Amino acid sequence: MPHLSRKARNQLKKIPPCIELKCEHASTLGSRLRSYQVMLDHAHELFLWFPRDVITLRTNQLDTCEGCYADITPEIWDKVIEWLETVEVTWRTLPDGQPAPSQVDIQDSSYALQKFYSYFQTNNKITIKVVLLSGEIQNTEISRDTQVDKFIAGVSQTLGQRPSSIMAQFGVMVLQDGRSIRSYNIRNGDTIKLQVRRILQPQKPVIYLYSPSDIDVSVRLSLIPEWTLSVIYPVVTIEDHGQRLEWNVRTHQDGSLTEHNSGLDVSYLFWEAKANLEAFPLSPASKPQPVDKFNPISNSLDDMDSVVIPVGKVAVYLDKSLKALGLYTEARTSFITYWLPSFLKHEYIALRFVPQTAYERAASLSISPQPDVVTRIFML
DSSP states (O other): OOOBOHHHHHTTTSOOSEEEEEETTEEEEEEOOSOHHHHHHHHHHHOTTSOGGGEEEEEOOBGGGTTSOEEOOHHHHHHHGGGOSEEEEEEOBOTTSOBOOOSSOTTOTTHHHHHHHHHHHHHTEEEEEEEOTTSOEEEEEEETTOBHHHHHHHHHHHHTOOGGGEEEEETTEEOOTTOBTGGGTOOTTOEEEEEEOOOOOOOSOEEOOOOSSOOEEEEEEEEOTTEEEEEEESOOOEETTTTEEEEEEEEOTTSOEEETTTOOEESSEEEEEEEOTTTSOOOTTOOOOOTTOOOTTTOOOOTTTOEEEEHHHHHHHHHHHHHHTTOOHHHHHHHHHHHHHHHTTSSEEEEOBOOHHHHHHHEEEEEESOOSOOOOOOBO
């Protein structure tokens, strides 16, 4: 029996039918096949840019590998396949580092390398379906190594649109500038949908204040220059070109608030903002921001930082998440029922929560006297 890691041994009782196959920067799930040659055929089907006769499979998941990758030979494949979660697909090498010769022409050691480059140049291009803004579908040949921003710039020129006003979507994910078509594992015949880029506008951000006794509280909100306040309630004076305001309220033990200037009794303080595109235009060459950064103009969702949920499960997911983040029942219900009608128009929802520190930098909140606990939630 092969020497296996503890994690691999724990998986023995339940062997999944699929196995993860990694090749360069691409990763996909494939079938767990016991025949070595059939598995090579399968790997070739998944990664067409690799010639069939130079493919080999490697792993670093066996204890004997000591963390280093080692080739899996045909003789041991069926003995270790059940223990592996991930297999690397690569090409065979000779001691001098050259790719292995083709089985067709074993006499010429450079034949496999020449064939690989020839195959790569031919098969590096794929034909995809591009859904234009009008809904028209257009077949487009494209290199797998094309950067997303270059792709968008090309189709934008054809459509007579600014590249900054268009985004490309593959499934539920928005393709990010700076990444290649290959990195999304987009294959021949797949569909990319073009859409007008949605500018992030805060939808119903509200401020709840809870206090065990009635006290007077000052609430100051300051936005970064990329945002301008558009709607507030209760209405107070907005300063600094629409970026700053202050509410003065009295809290009550039932959670309600009384705004001093107007005398209005409210459940929460409400504000919305719009993006300042005139002062901060979208950049077509912008790169995805780190998760701990938040800019309302350039932020989006990515397959590395968000979750995708069937629409039928999103309400339960949000309720559990918001409860874990500290929201009371009324706040959770208000949050979910506000968004649910727009969610129901889709089959899947991709979302993420902006880290509280990043949100604070974009929309700074100063409360006096200082609360014991501040919880801020912003969902993309």
